[in-house]
Amino acid sequence: MIRLVPRTETSAFWQIATPVMAVAATMLAGGLLFAIMGYDPVSAIRTIFWDPLFGPAAGYSRQQLLVKAAPLILIASGLAVGFRAGIWNIGAEGQYIIGAITGAAVALAAYPAPEMWIFPAMVVAGALGGWAWGMIPALLRNWFGASEILVSLMLVYVAQRIAAWMAFGPMKNPEGFGMPGSRNLQQYPAASNPELIAGTGAHWGVVAAAAAVLATWFLMSRHIRGFHIRAAGTAPRAARFAGVKPETLVAFCLGLSGALAGMAGLFEVAGPAGQITDKVGVGYGFTAIIVAFLGRLHPVGILLAGLLLALTYIGGELAQLTMNLPAATVQVFQGMLLFFLLGFDLLTRYRLTRRVTA
Amino acid sequence: MTDAAVFQARGIGKSYPGVRANDDVSFTVAPGEIHALLGENGAGKSTLVKMIYGLVRPDEGDMTLNGQPHQPADPRAARAAGVAMVFQHFSLFDALTVAENIALGMENPPPRRELSARIAQVSQDFGLPLNPARRIVTLSAGERQRVEIIRCLLQNPRLLIMDEPTSVLTPQEAELLFATLRKLAGHGTAILYISHKLEEIRTHCDRATILRHGRVVDSCDPREHSARTLAAMMVGGEMRPIDRSGRQAGEVLLQVKDLSLPAPTAEGTALKSVALTLRAGEILGIGGVAGNGQDELLSALSGEARSASGSILLEGADLSRLGPEARRTAGLLAAPEDRLGHAAVPDFSLTENTLLTAGARRHLVRKGLIDRPAARAFAQDVIRAFDVRTPGPGTAAKALSGGNLQKFVIGREVMQAPRVLVVNQPTWGVDAGASAAVRQSLLDLAGQGAGVIVISQDLDEILELSDRFCALNEGRLSAPVPTEGLTLDQIGLMLGGAHGMEVAHL
């Protein structure tokens, strides 16, 4: 029998090395998988990881990189703060959806007013919606000890039902010829989230993501609240001795990550997506969990990991178009990435030994 | 002698960044021998035994066990070779029961019921009462140590290593432990014993190897030397006697009235109408066997647990509903017993660990922003004033030797100039010289007009420090008596007399 024995000394080197190794292993295993499926592994990997940046169609896909990375980074920044404290918000997808809905609601209620305040109000409403959705698991945990992992996850499905109801009911576009889905906010200037610099894909969500990276870095390394979060994650008793109330931290972390996810949802619905449909949630909230871990819960790492996972989205689509790879490729890649990361992490903290039968 | 040795080390060396923890260490342990390892905090004792137990790989040198080369790749290999170890810091899983923890450490654990029976058997044979079904989180430090000891005894080791096992035991419990060790030694088991309690080593150990700065400086029969000369060998100099003078009881600082708290966990201890008064310049000693409410009393005073309003007054102000931060600001500070994970965050640097308690009083945090240079400077001050042996304030708390971290934790509180300081086991695992320094710092603090409460299981410590003494028994605090003229026997009676060792209720 094989068993795991904790290593006595772990080094900072592996903190950085394992994500890199995980990416390499994902490419290898992915290539192997493609080869078995009968595709040319080298060109498949190149199509996914290289062509979006430097290939013939790179001009278009490079813009997409920021569009896709922004929500991932925004959400992951918030999640990582909670993860550092051992508070596991798995339901960012739900908070993202609710934020999109509450943000869009402001725009739809104001339509067609042209005032300047509308877009900022939408951002605030989106953040508040995500925050409120995040507070549900927080309060249930604080009041009844319910697991925030399960509650936040289950609320994703509730949020999806609400989105479907909105798209087919209250928010349906009255001028939409009976088609499900709200008005398209891209066509409502006061409410839209346009590309700020032509040709870059950068919209307000990109700005917010950059701000979130800076702000969470500041919080975690310069602010006492961040210090308490880190302390609570590795030594809860010491944190309590310092004066940290666990309930406050739970509410803070779930509220913060919910608000950022809600904002990400709003930027998406007012920008690239354009409207509330029953498919507002496209999985950013789940992928952001991978981004947070691949980025070692560190703001700079999250920035890089967010760009990398955005690349797998774009590259996967490209491979689907040019090589007829199946649509599930992206998910397979993201899954493998998480799998290898957790695997290598385990091996840096433990050694495998064979058990000798006594 | 050499060929009959159970264990032999030759030229062992080990370096850490900035520290030579062991240097050319050679010694021999004979069968049936209780062999003491002596040395100051940071002398390299724990490092040495961790190498024998396979937790740390030596940089150079070699070891033999029962005449065979001994190069354990991990603790499992060491255990298979017949080495067992009780750690200075516990290695137990809080959420699991005693039996589950013991099973985890075994190669082929027997069925749970059989294991529980064996645990009960061993704990009875060796007079170490323990209920296999209790969860670790509910045990006091003393009881946790007992779990570790029993875990080792179940292994029938050839060489048993104990790293400061008695630092949390009462004298009675320690006597029992030594009876246990004698029995084991009688069967030929060799015992390697680390302790800072020189009297205990003088009465019970057959040989002593003395380390200083990682090197063996002497080897002797401890029975032929006084505690004083042993200490001098460790330090390489003379020790200064403690100075109790220059203190006068002033106005009342802290009043605790009718403080009652339910037990925090099923097996914790409830506090029952605890009352005490502490004056400026006074040191109040609180003695008792582990698990009688020491942790709970400290939590109630530090603010980790809140009590009914009006139960805790500092200079007339009611603090009972306030949290730890507000109490620190008001001047009530505390240092808990468990330094790794409670008083300090193991993974954080010493600089960061100052932020745990000194943020407000030392202005290390302003408007929520951390002033890192200030924190670093304060850590540096504590290191210097309390002679903490470490490469610098950037070192992680867990990389410090046990006694040195203890000095840091106490120093961090003392140097914040508290109005009232509450400490639990302030010199747990601190060497004789440094203990004297820590105790002196508490006396000096009181000399400057602060009030100090010393919770300790070390009665000598209490007698040495305190002006008045209370006994804590099953969550009840006795009325104080002046320590002037009090004898150890009288204190023993106050603690519940002869049944002192049974108090850890089964």
Ligand SMILES: Nc1ncnc2c1ncn2[C@@H]1O[C@H](COP(=O)(O)OP(=O)(O)OP(=O)(O)O)[C@@H](O)[C@H]1O
């Ligand atoms: N993991 C580590 N990383 C860096 N330095 C370490 C580590 N472990 C121990 N040291 C250093 O090695 C030296 C010896 O430490 P060790 O724990 O062996 O001392 P000790 O004799 O057991 O002291 P104490 O009586 O305080 O327990 C110390 O200076 C300590 O700071």
Ligand SMILES: [Mg+2]
């Ligand atoms: Mg030690």
